[in-house]
Amino acid sequence: MKRRSFLTAGLSLPLLSQSFGAESLSIPTSSVSPSGLPEADETFLVDMQSRCYRYFLDAANPKTGLVADRGTTNGSSFSSYASSAACGFGLAAHCVAANSGWTSRGEATERARTMLRSLVELAEHENGFVYHFVDTSTGRRALGSEVSSIDTALMLTGAVNAAVTFSDDAQIVELSEELYRRVDWRWLMGENLLMYMGWKPESGILPYQWDSYSELIILVLMAIGAPASAIPPSAWAAWRREPVLEFDGEGFLSYPPLFVHQYPMTFFDFRSYNSSKDRNFFKNAVRAHRAHIAFLSELGKRNPERFGHYGRDLWGLTSSDSVDGYRDWGGPYEVGRFEPDRGIDGTIVPSAAAGGLAIVPEEAIHTLRYQKEHFGDQVYGIYGFANAHNPATGWVSRDVIGIDTGISLLMAENLRTGGVWNTFMQHPSSVRAMKLAGFSNA
DSSP states (O other), X not given: OOOOOXXXXXXXXXXXXXGGXXXXXXXXXXXXXXXXXXXXXHHHHHHHHHHHHHHHHHTBOTTTOOBBSEEETTSSEEESEEEHHHHHHHHHHHHHHHHHTSSOHHHHHHHHHHHHHHHHHTSOEETTEEBSEEETTTOOBOTTOOEEHHHHHHHHHHHHHHHHHTTTOHHHHHHHHHHHHTOOGGGGBOTTSOBBOEEETTTEEOSOBOOBSSTHHHHHHHHHSOSSXXXXXXXXXXXXXXOEEEETTEEEEOOSSTHHHHHHHHHSOGGGEEESSSOOHHHHHHHHHHHHHXXXXXXXXXXXXXXXXXXXXXXXXXXXXXXXXXXXXXXXXSTTOOSOOTXXXXXXXXXXXHTTTTTSHHHHHHHXXXXXXXXXXXXXXXXXXXXXXETTTTEEOSEEEHHHHHHHHHHHHHHHTOHHHHHHTTSHHHHHHHHHTTEEEO
């Protein structure tokens, strides 16, 4: 059970503050990228990032700073509930904005401080683990959601980034430390050293554990490196290194939706660390993305009527909206199997490619620019790309989702400057986690 269990949104709030719009941003018209990207690619990425950042301004409750889980593509309304993971990505987004000059450092600092205070003082939690969804105004549990171990970890990655970026602000550093230190990681760890997925007041600890390869990497490392109540380093070896698929003659760890390869890579810089016990996780992610493109391309060849658009120009499938609701889809599934699964219907999810920008830059930039150029404002609006669209049917999601908008912004930054990696890996907990898990500098 490895999924993002988002529900169909009930969008009720009006646009929270017009003052959070583009007029409050100062977007550079040109810059030189350390990655050496062509000017046209650089310009496209900066534009996409600035639009993504606008979401974290418009979707933030003006009093609490908590970030709505989703909103309409035109900014007319936002969900009344926040996603704890989206708040983490929002904190990291404010760090990028401050360093990039998209907004004043003072404004970014204030926004980060406000959100951190709300996460500490308002967001309902159990033993430090925050609910998957909370009310944007009150911080109370929303949608009957679970206290979530993975979403708490993702929230904390943003707090860690904020503590490093705004290290000159004592309140931000203290709030970030309090948020991290209060989590009792051992409470959701089983005797087998595996982490449980969550807890509900009605039924207690959920029966599902993070037991095999997935986005669990970021959860386990955050728990091992924690400043208090950390889990033992031996927990790193407890989860199964499977399933293993094969692509181009080499095996790779996989789970179908692409986000499982992207969330850990957004923050932990696995390029710079090796482990004698594990494969190189960054190279594993590269192989997984290329296998994904090949998988969708093969679907297109086998069933051109439904999937003929899949290929180098149009690829990317990860958990997202669909015409029939939220889907946990992706691929490939197993060696030699190309039958559509999980209801694959031809949908394209732009964040699947955007989340891979720092992993497979050439392939990701190509499809993203192709989508923008061929579908225009149908799929690319004030917050960047719509959550999903289907070129075969013309369906386009009415929403953007905070975590997908967030990973698009952050992975673009890693490609352009390495900024998220460089910031996150300065924190002592990040370094401690890698060391205790058996990684060493490459």
